Amino acid sequence: MYSAAGVYLCFILAALVVVVVVLYLRHGSLQMLHQERMAALEKGVPVPVARTLAPWSPRVYLLRGLIWSASGLAIMICLLGLAVTSHRPASAESLAFRTWSLSKQFDITRDEARQIAEKDQATEQRGMPLSVALLGLIPLGVGIAYLVFYYGDESRKGPQAEATAAPSRTGLGLT
Numbered sequence: 240m241y242s243a244a245g246v247y248l249c250f251i252l253a254a255l256v257v258v259v260v261v262l263y264l265r266h267g268s269l270q271m272l273h274q275e276r277m278a279a280l281e282k283g284v285p286v287p288v289a290r291t292l293a294p295w296s297p298r299v300y301l302l303r304g305l306i307w308s309a310s311g312l313a314i315m316i317c318l319l320g321l322a323v324t325s326h327r328p329a330s331a332e333s334l335a336f337r338t339w340s341l342s343k344q345f346d347i348t349r350d351e352a353r354q355i356a357e358k359d360q361a362t363e364q365r366g367m368p369l370s371v372a373l374l375g376l377i378p379l380g381v382g383i384a385y386l387v388f389y390y391g392d393e394s395r396k397g398p399q400a401e402a403t404a405a406p407s408r409t410g411l412g413l414t
Contacts, residue, residue: 303385304386308379314378317375322366327365
């Protein structure tokens with residue numbers, strides 16, 4: 240019913256739409272902040288203070304690792320479920336029609352045509368391939384990398400690590 244290329248194209252388009260929407264919303268919020276500052280300057284009112292950044296902590300890597308890993312596992316489970324449920328055998332009607340059309344087209348007996356149709360049905364890929372679920376390994380790998388970095392980082396093991404934390408490097412949410 241659906242081709243593999245069509246399914247991949249839908250996933251790529253969905254990801255592209257999500258990225259464009261996020262960038263558009265971020266642009267809108269920055270534009271409103273700029274307009275607010277310009278209006279304050281024109282009125283002679285003190286300019287609103289910019290957002291202060293949260294203090295940086297090594298626990299950020301733990302949080303990112305858990306989020307990415309959980310997302311990767313969820314994607315794998317979802318895609319695996321879709322792939323398993325999309326496999327369905329051909330109906331008896333389609334097998335009978337294929338047998339009839341093969342016997343007429345190649346001028347062979349119906350038994351020979353049925354054998355060919357059954358062999359084709361056994362080798363035909365119907366539905367989403369199971370390997371699509373491996374796409375979830377990408378965010379899972381990123382999450383595991385964050386977790387490995389968090390647990391291997393020596394700066395978090397010292398008692399002064401939290402007290403002497405540097406300011407956040409996340410900026411406007413560009414993590």
